[in-house]
Amino acid sequence: xxxxxxLIFIIFSYSISQECLGGELRTIESYTxxxxxxxxxxxxGDGYVSSFFTYHDFWxxxxxxxxxxxxxxxxxxxxxxxxxxxxxxxxxxxxSETEILNINFNPFDEYHIYAFEWxxxxxxxxxxxxxxxxxxxxxxxxxxxxxxxxxNIWATVFEDWAGEWVSESxxxxxxxxxxxxxxxxxxxxxxxxxxxxxxxxxxxxxxxDNSRWIEAxxxxxxxxxxxxxxxxxxxxxxxxxxxxxxxxxxxDINADDIINISDIVACINIIxxxxxxxxxxxxxxxxxxxxxxxxxxxxxxxxE
Numbered sequence: 001x002x003x004x005x006x007l008i009f010i011i012f013s014y015s016i017s018q019e020c021l022g023g024e025l026r027t028i029e030s031y032t033x034x035x036x037x038x039x040x041x042x043x044x045g046d047g048y049v050s051s052f053f054t055y056h057d058f059w060x061x062x063x064x065x066x067x068x069x070x071x072x073x074x075x076x077x078x079x080x081x082x083x084x085x086x087x088x089x090x091x092x093x094x095x096s097e098t099e100i101l102n103i104n105f106n107p108f109d110e111y112h113i114y115a116f117e118w119x120x121x122x123x124x125x126x127x128x129x130x131x132x133x134x135x136x137x138x139x140x141x142x143x144x145x146x147x148x149x150x151x152n153i154w155a156t157v158f159e160d161w162a163g164e165w166v167s168e169s170x171x172x173x174x175x176x177x178x179x180x181x182x183x184x185x186x187x188x189x190x191x192x193x194x195x196x197x198x199x200x201x202x203x204x205x206x207x208x209d210n211s212r213w214i215e216a217x218x219x220x221x222x223x224x225x226x227x228x229x230x231x232x233x234x235x236x237x238x239x240x241x242x243x244x245x246x247x248x249x250x251x252d253i254n255a256d257d258i259i260n261i262s263d264i265v266a267c268i269n270i271i272x273x274x275x276x277x278x279x280x281x282x283x284x285x286x287x288x289x290x291x292x293x294x295x296x297x298x299x300x301x302x303x304e
Contacts, residue, residue: 047165
């Protein structure tokens with residue numbers, strides 16, 4: 001009986017604006033002052049947003065609301081704007097401070113290291129260890145709440161910001177090679193501005209650490225994509241977040257509504273890294289695409 005459950009289409013309940021699936025990872029733990037660093041390659045295409053950021057999870061507070069407790073520090077890539085990066089903080093009120101910087105490379109074509117340092121007196125952003133933007137004390141003095149480390153990919157409804165999204169552009173991917181967190185250790189650190197930061201941990205995504213990360217399954221206003229655990233994968237030493245169509249049949253890798261030998265070939269090609277990973281390939285939903293998934297697809301075809 002269980003094998004037939006994997007053959008059904010996974011249909012979600014959507015509002016009009018929910019037209020795709022996105023992927024998001026967030027840490028279980030929340031952090032305060034420190035240096036946050038990522039090596040990533042975002043997704044290209046009209047309507048897409050790929051990000052690395054920290055966010056105060058106000059749902060965990062027992063009083064107040066979003067307007068009162070919003071704290072967020074962003075690195076965002078807008079899929080239709082090559083040679084550009086968007087750096088933002090969101091504050092109680094709410095109000096925001098944004099800087100859109102021109103950069104001398106196309107972030108959609110290559111990996112680069114992006115970072116920000118959050119301290120009581122400033123927030124600084126870096127690209128490949130070069131400081132590119134700073135918000136001083138008078139801007140960041142209300143950045144006081146602990147925040148989760150988050151990464152996601154989604155499609156926005158705001159066309160004047162990111163361009164006109166079309167479903168035919170799916171799937172797209174945002175790749176994360178590693179993430180590092182340094183605590184703020186003023187006068188005692190060995191890294192970052194004035195050596196004020198100390199490395200606490202590195203995640204190089206050789207494995208999925210479910211003691212550190214949780215997969216999102218929510219949505220928010222302005223997002224066309226429902227976040228889904230199907231769209232977060234660990235593959236070839238990367239965290240891979242995917243934006244995809246809303247209908248998923250596990251094992252149907254080429255999305256032709258039937259599971260056959262071509263899906264086995266596609267799965268093997270993904271395992272050998274000849275093709276980008278597809279969410280339907282992770283048949284047993286363990287966040288990896290490997291020989292176990294290929295064997296499972298064989299079993300479906302043979303009726304086992």
